[in-house]
Amino acid sequence: MTDLNELGRRALPGAADPVKVLLHRHRELCERAVDPLEIAAGLEAHGITDRTAARFRHRDVFSLAEELYARVPRDTDTATDGPAAPDAPCREAAGRRPVAALLLPLLPGALCAASLAVLFRTHGQTRLYTAAIGALAVALALRAALRRGPLAVPDGLSSRPAATGSWTCWLLAYAVLGDGLLRTAIAGGPDGLPDGTADGDWPLTLAPLPALTLACAPATWAAGLFTTRARRKLTSSRGLEDFAASVRPVLLGAVALFLGALAALVALCAPFLDTGRFSPAVLALGALLFVARLLTVHGFTHAPRVILMLTAAAQxxxxxxxxxARLPGCAALGAPVEALTAAWGPAAVPVLTCGAGALTLLVHASRTLTRASAHQRPEQPR
Known part of the structure; x- marks a missing residue:
């Protein structure tokens, strides 16, 4: 970045052709770019701002990218035939894509609802087998849904989200088991292991599972809407600051749209699970997972991994x-948690932890996902 800024400072009116030097340094980026927007995103990722572009005799990075794109020698036949080749398989799969895009995000929620319906009608060892088969089916459906579409992780990042997946499983496990464990622990228990019921020694809270799995569909659609609208803003913007200002409301709108859909799903599932129609813990967890996934699919894997880890650890x-606190002389250790639970209930723990994590990631996303470089295909984690 320092070398580029130094090059920009030397790009004075008397210089021969400073853009040619920049083209030489970024020839690979310019040659593989399919349009000037991809070059603009790459230049921003390398530290070139609108102010730097002014030193190259351009009003902004987009204008500089257009000149770089125009200067790269391209074969006429390739330029003519290039766009048609990718479009051919797209048109060929046009009939299959809408079906897959609609069915895959709906599959986890459908399997979860079916598993719970069967679970409520079984007893004893059969219930255990039913729960195991249902959990496996839902996990496989989630994996399939998250490997395609707007929530899919790019190929270059396939080795990194394993850690975030582990912490996500911890958070989901706490959503089901944590409140019941905390309540019975404060009361002096538990006296046994979970038995799959809401009134056992270790009560289970099943409401988050159907709500969050059903929310996979609106999460996919909200993420796709954000990506599409951000790409359109990238086309119409004439500066990095202008692009950031126009994309920030789109990001907040996508998150609000997802939370509204999740709240509706919680209310829809409430009559079948005998729970309240409003669950701030589920909304906080859903917001945390959605923003974390949105950052991950755009190449920003470090912050989601750290925040999910800290949230799970806090829970x-x-x-x-x-x-x-049951150990001799350690009664003060449990006092804060007991006071919080007495005032707001066991759900206060996931609400505070997931809410703080979601807010932190949303602030981070408003700074990172509003960059032009965030909307190019990432090659490595950032």
Whole structure:
């Protein structure tokens, strides 16, 4: 970045052709770009701003990218035939794509609802087998849904989201088991393992599972809407600051759209699970997972991984502190958690932890996903 800024400072009116030097440094980027917008995103990722572009005799990075794109020698036949080749298989699969795009995001929620319906009609060892088969089916459906479409992780990042997936499983496990464990721990239990019921020694909270799995569909559509609208803003913007200002409301709108759909799903599932129609814990967890996934698919994997890890750790520490308070002389360890639970209930722990994590990631996303470089195909984690 320092070399580029130094090159920009030397790009004075008397210089021979400073853009040619920049083209030489970024020839690979310019040659593989399919349009000037991809070059603009790459230049921004390398530290070139609108102010730097002014030193290259251009009003902004987009104008500089257009000249770089025009200067790259291209074969006429390739330029003519190039766009048609990718479009051919797209047109060939046009009939299959809408079906897959509609059915895959709906599959996890449908399988989860079916599994819960069967689970409520079984008892004993059969219930255990039903729960295991249902969990496996839902996990495979989620994996298939998240490998395609707007929530799919790019190929260059396929080795990184495993860690975020592990922490996501911890958060989902706490959503089902955590509140019941914390409540019984404060009361002096639990006296046994979970038995799959809401009134056992270790009560389960099943409401988050159908709501969050059904929310896979609106999450996919909201993420696709954000990506499409951001690409359109990239086409119409004439500066990096202008692009950031226009994309930020789109990002917030996508998150609000997802949360509205999730709230509706929670209310829809409530009559079947005998729970409240409003669950701030589920909304906070859903917001955290959605923003984390949105950052991950755009190449920003570090912040989601750290925030999910810290959120899961904070939730595990809550019941751990209550159990540690049973040791001689350690009663003060559980006092904060007990006071919080007494005032707001066990759900206060996931609401505060997931809410803080979601807000942190949303602030981070408003700074990173509003960059032009965030909407190119990432080659490595950022």
């Amino acid at each position: 595990v520490l809550a019941p751990a502190a209550v159990f540690a």
